[in-house]
Amino acid sequence: MTLFSYHPGDTLWHTLDVRCKCLLMCLLSLAVLKTGLPGNIICLCVLMGILKMLGVGPVKLVTQLKCFLLLLTLIFFCRWAVTPGHPMVTLHGFSLTRQGFASAGLVSLRFLVVMLLGLILTVTTRSMEIKAAVQWFFKPVPFIPEKRVAVMVGLALKFMPLILDNAREVTHAVNARCGNLRKNPVRRLVNLAWPLLKKTFQSADDLSLAMQARCYSENRTDARFFSNGKEGWVVGLTFIFCAGIVLMG
Amino acid sequence: MNGTPMDVSIKPIIYSALFIALISIGAMIAVPVGPVPIVLQNMFVLLAGLILPPAWAAGCVAVYLLMGFAGLPVFAGGTSGIGKVFGPTGGYLLSYLPAAFLTAVISGRAAKSLVRDCGAAIAGMAVMYMFGVPWLKWVLAVSWGKALAAGMYPFVPGAVLKIIAAVIIARKLRPLIRF
Secondary structure, three states, X not given: OOOOOOOOOOOHHHHOOHXXXXXXXXXXXXXXXXXXXXXXXXXXXXXXXXXXXXXXXXXXXXXXXXXXXXXXXXXXXXXXXXXXXXXXXXXOOEEEEHHHHHHHHHHHHHHHHHHHHXXXXXXXXXXXXXXXXXXXXXXXXXXXXXXXXXXXXXXXXXXXXXXXXXXXXXXXXXXXXXXXXXXXXHHHHHHHHHHHHHHHHHHHHHHXXXXXXXXXXXXXXXXXXXXXXXXXXXXXXXXXXXXXXXXXX | OOOOOOOOOHHHHHHHHHHHHHHHHHHHOEEEOOOOEEEOHHHHHHHHHHHOOHHHXXXXXXXXXXXXXXXXXXXXXXXXXHHHHHOOOHHHHHHHHHHHHHHHHHHOOOOOOHHHHHHHHHHHHHHHHXXXXXXXXXXXXXXXXXXXXXXXXXXXXXXXXXXHHHHHHHHHHHHHOOO
């Protein structure tokens, strides 16, 4: 089980209505964009606290998000290097600026906060619930086949781990045939990418056969939404929190 | 079970979902080089345009954007949220919709010539920069020169490679896909 898959539980965040969770995500991601460094630090602390409550502690987070944290570090240094301003450190005529440090810190923090928001949604919500929420949001919109859109979302969420599993299998198979020892990087990439794409599209073909064999129809029973009755409180407190961090600047 | 079975072909739905997953995974592999990161998602957007019919190509990109706006971590570097639209990369994200549609329209359904595929992919990539660079200029409030330097020039060699890769992959994948 990866960090981005559903973790079963009965916390407030698990039992919250999924439509409410989606709206809160939109609201918080907008607030994060409009606030500065202090607001983002507060938001990060709150999100880390929520993740700890959900059983995703800092150690597990760092272990499983190694690649993302590496990317974040790269973003930080790239941003620091390209932003002009008053020099802070000068190495071989190349200056890293104070303004660059502040700007890089803010951008990296925003990336991290937004990523943690998405993580909380995926950790506490089943893909079926997200599919049902998409269908519900699109019901009043004319000319959009909401049931088809919901099926596409549900299938896409199932395909993502499948592609990653296929990538792992293909990598092992290529390495077992000493494919990783090839000197030509293009050839190495082709040897990895083409079998992966072929395998993935064949899995999609198998899935379509399986769904046709089970008489797939768009006219299915609509999903039911479960609510814990605390949505009003949570939305109200989130509004106050968002207003607070935006005003803080 | 209510309703008639097989009232819509399932294959385009499944292939669209697969392309949404591929675009999302392509976005997770992001290399930051300034305000706009290098990602593989635009290559998969072009691929969707080259393989899917126009309505399905645009539809799959629309659903991808919707998933990201709803909070699922499918945008560059595993980010998400409606706030991304108002950021420097918002124009690039929104451009995927017309880019996929235009690529699919130019690529056509019948005769799939190499020249037509290349033309379609180039047009699609051009649309991405036509939307992305002005948006970047507007959001960062910089001159056209700076916007082009931050949002287009460093990506041109990569864009050419992505166009070549998308055309090659599309031509190899088409025999495997039957709608």
